[in-house]
Amino acid sequence: MPSNPLKLIKLKDQKPSLHSGNWDYIEEQIKEHFKGKTAATLVMMNHGVCLGTFEDGKLLLSASQPFQPEHLRSLRVFDQDCECYVWKSSMDDEDVFRLRIRLDVEEENGGLDAVEARQLLWGTHLAEGDDKGWNVLTEKRGIELRIHSTLIPEDAHIDERNRLWLVTRNYIDYTPAGQAGYVDCRFVKIEYGREE
DSSP states (O other), X not given: OOOOSEEEEEEOOOOOEEEEEOHHHHHHHHHHHTTTOOEEEEEEETTEEEEEEEETTEEEOOTTSOOOGGGEEEXXXXXXXXXXXXXXXXXXXXTOEEEEEEEOOBOTXXXXXXXXXXXXXXXXXXXXXXXXXXXXXXXXXXXXXXXXXGGSOTTOOOSSSEEEEEEEEEEEEEOTTXXXXXXXXXXXXXXXXXXX
């Protein structure tokens, strides 16, 4: 069952680390933060979008959508504790990527507030994909998303009421006048549950 639609959490107040460089440098930074762990990924390339995994220091993507750094628009590698967010900026040279690493530590009296929210993933039908271990999430309006089978619970039955959800963490900061607003967002996990 999915978590609450909105939940306020307290975190240790630590700033994200920012990097930029060529793909090899960025990939090494991601490997360092997810060493010995398996994480979910959202890969957006010019030719498609895919929810995959990062295992043993490698991106696992569908063979029909192979990873090509030259076509990368954005990449999120994430788990409950950390997210590495990679994107291209039009202000940089063609082979330069930017990376934001956000590591969270929940702390009861922490100085950083964040709101966890559930975002509905479009898709009411799940079918086996052409590649072993991959599924295709579709909807009548024509939306299609390739998703690795490890991100879907074994007992999941996707339909109009039982859906996949993306849990995001949205960070709050305050202006000098005390007005609150969101200053950053990261992906946390994929959940399965009924639409309420």
